Amino acid sequence: MSESSVPSMMYSLQLNEFGPPSNLKYVEVKSPQLCSPYQVIVKVIAAGVNPVEYKIRSGKFPLVNVLLKFPAVLGTDFSGVIFAKGNNVTEFEIGDEVFGKIKNIYSGLGTYAQFVLVNVKNDAILKKPASITHQEAAGIGMAGLAAWSGLISYGDLKIDEEAKKLQQKVIIIGASGGVGTFAVQIAKNINNAHVTAICSGKNAELVIKLGADRVIDYTKEDFGEVLKEERESFDLVFDCIGGDEYYTKSISLLRIKGNFITSVGPNAYGSDTGTVDVMKVIAVTLGRKLFGVRNYKFISDLAVRDLPKFVTYMEKRQIATVIGHEFDLKDGVKAHEMSESHRVVGKIILNCPN
Numbered sequence: 001m002s003e004s005s006v007p008s009m010m011y012s013l014q015l016n017e018f019g020p021p022s023n024l025k026y027v028e029v030k031s032p033q034l035c036s037p038y039q040v041i042v043k044v045i046a047a048g049v050n051p052v053e054y055k056i057r058s059g060k061f062p063l064v065n066v067l068l069k070f071p072a073v074l075g076t077d078f079s080g081v082i083f084a085k086g087n088n089v090t091e092f093e094i095g096d097e098v099f100g101k102i103k104n105i106y107s108g109l110g111t112y113a114q115f116v117l118v119n120v121k122n123d124a125i126l127k128k129p130a131s132i133t134h135q136e137a138a139g140i141g142m143a144g145l146a147a148w149s150g151l152i153s154y155g156d157l158k159i160d161e162e163a164k165k166l167q168q169k170v171i172i173i174g175a176s177g178g179v180g181t182f183a184v185q186i187a188k189n190i191n192n193a194h195v196t197a198i199c200s201g202k203n204a205e206l207v208i209k210l211g212a213d214r215v216i217d218y219t220k221e222d223f224g225e226v227l228k229e230e231r232e233s234f235d236l237v238f239d240c241i242g243g244d245e246y247y248t249k250s251i252s253l254l255r256i257k258g259n260f261i262t263s264v265g266p267n268a269y270g271s272d273t274g275t276v277d278v279m280k281v282i283a284v285t286l287g288r289k290l291f292g293v294r295n296y297k298f299i300s301d302l303a304v305r306d307l308p309k310f311v312t313y314m315e316k317r318q319i320a321t322v323i324g325h326e327f328d329l330k331d332g333v334k335a336h337e338m339s340e341s342h343r344v345v346g347k348i349i350l351n352c353p354n
């Protein structure tokens with residue numbers, strides 16, 4: 001194994017029990033050590049914050065009580081520099097700037113830390129292009145891949161040359177958040193779609209700038225009413241908010257065999273998820289899948305294999321990370337309060353100390 005100077009101790013945001021954001025403690029802990037020849041140790045420069053992490057922190061996420069062991073460090077998305085590598089790692093060298101996403105959201109060995117272990121076979125890790133900052137790269141993992149998966153892998157939207165002639169019609173619900181801001185850009189710049197974005201008025205200008213053709217302010221207008229003349233004309237609804245209301249109102253807008261793709265599912269974004277809710281969600285999801293005349297798909301598997309392709313569009317600036325909020329790692333509590341507020345614009349990024 002080759003190691004440069006990974007210090008024995010590092011700062012991290014540690015969680016010792018489920019609860020409010022203030023349960024995240026900025027403390028010194030032992031740095032990770034290589035324990036497989038396929039691992040690298042990345043010095044994290046920036047980490048992305050995703051809503052799943054506050055859901056896990058609160059203890060109200062499926063299986064979290066069984067799978068997460070304390071003390072735990074949360075976080076899946078990272079960008080940084082390789083400090084050490086196992087003997088079987090051939091595709092990276094010490095000093096390479098890399099970014100990616102840890103696969104296991106329950107590992108408790110997450111990216112809210114100065115150093116993180118990454119398995120080059122199981123986790124997503126790529127060399128970071130010089131044209132993308134560490135903060136932009138740290139924002140890609142979960143949100144960028146959810147947007148790509150929702151529109152392209154699950155949503156069957158065409159890309160590039162194939163897409164140009166089609167002008168597919170897309171609705172993006174929750175267009176101003178982490179997933180939504182990526183989704184608007186993918187739909188417009190890669191699919192050449194006609195994009196209807198749903199977000200509040202204060203974020204309309206941003207979403208139009210990202211490529212939306214029109215914005216419906218959900219705080220003032222009922223989008224089902226606004227779009228009633230366009231029934232059965234949309235190819236895809238991409239829902240980043242969840243709940244029944246958006247589903248019910250969208251379904252008649254889709255053409256027969258159109259796709260309703262959700263990153264959240266029938267439980268509204270922000271609601272608690274107990275065991276009973278999980279059973280209800282499974283039953284509702286199956287019912288919609290089996291008996292609907294439109295396709296209903298819940299994103300359960302992110303298209304990690306398409307990350308290299310995603311990055312080529314970022315290098316061409318056809319997709320960019322919208323960074324709405326930056327915090328130092330020591331202010332992780334504030335980052336989680338922000339995430340839980342549901343008022344995030346684009347991505348929340350944590351900057352790690354040198």
Ligand SMILES: NC(=O)c1ccc[n+]([C@@H]2O[C@H](COP(=O)([O-])OP(=O)(O)OC[C@H]3O[C@@H](n4cnc5c(N)ncnc54)[C@H](OP(=O)(O)O)[C@@H]3O)[C@@H](O)[C@H]2O)c1
Pocket residue numbers: 050051052142143146173174175176177178179180198199200201202203218240241262263264269270298299300301302339342343344345346
């Ligand atoms: N299945 C998966 O693999 C997967 C992957 C990634 C994310 N997700 C889930 O997808 C959801 C979205 O993630 P995210 O990172 O985009 O979250 P986020 O960044 O926290 O989303 C915040 C945005 O949601 C908007 N919003 C809140 N309530 C709304 C409503 N009723 N209608 C329309 N917009 C509303 C807010 O806009 P306003 O302030 O304008 O209201 C805000 O800009 C989360 O629940 C996340 O856990 C799932």
